[in-house]
Ligand code: ADP
């Protein structure tokens with residue numbers, strides 16, 4: 001039995017086919033150009049297989065609430081040409097199979113929870129710090145979703161006393177994403193974030209923002225573990241800095257596991273999202289069979 005997964009990002013779509021033993025048998029990365037061109041290539045890839053179900057983790061914002069007419073759409077994305085695109089039905093109508101539809105970060109959270117760093121837990125928060133900042137939460141094995149999916153990358157943060165940057169979020173300027181994403185770092189320092197030395201004093205500021213956000217999520221959601229991914233988190237020296245800053249900011253107010261166990265990196269590397277999508281495809285098939 002074969003499952004399909006699409007991890008849809010603003011830069012690329014990662015498409016994969018996996019079998020019931022969770023082996024990925026084929027994978028293709030497609031650049032995100034126009035919806036027409038991108039979906040043509042998506043179909044071309046998956047048309048080679050007979051799939052039992054699919055799982056999609058998409059960039060957003062997307063509509064995940066079935067009560068709305070635009071359920072299944074990418075809604076108000078600033079990505080040119082991609083707002084108001086009925087993603088889910090482009091896939092569902094073409095293949096006529098069960099399709100699980102969620103955000104890219106939820107899919108990654110699911111992947112890490114079931115097969116990665118959060119294995120054995122029933123709740124987990126996955127945060128990506130990359131081109132954007134976003135997070136997905138699983139609480140008691142369910143995604144945290146309400147009227148919409150959460151937009152945890154856009155929370156307000158207290159400014160670090162040494163930070164004079166105004167922020168680059170096109171909606172809120174100095175929200176979490178506006179202060180701490182890869183492009184925010186590069187715009188603030190006028191250098192590639194990859195090229196900063198691990199000893200650069202800026203990393204204290206970055207760690208402070210990430211820790212402050214984790215503190216807020218911890219106080220609101222109480223996850224069992226926080227998994228950090230995305231390009232910026234390739235800077236491994238950030239982990240001990242974030243843990244220390246989180247400990248300082250929390251000031252022992254909540255009892256948590258030791259920080260090395262509470263704030264961790266991805267186990268599935270850059271595969272958390274696509275593995276999550278494949279697992280969600282299987283979950284959706286099981287749900288449909290039990291209906
Ligand atoms: P995306 O968010 O587009 O899926 P990534 O998670 O790889 O992709 O994030 C890309 C961003 O992360 C870029 O803005 C880049 O500045 C930053 N980045 C990528 N690799 C590194 C690195 N090794 N160190 C610091 N920043 C990085």
Ligand code: ZN
Pocket residue numbers: 153154169170171172173175176177178
């Ligand atoms: Zn914002």
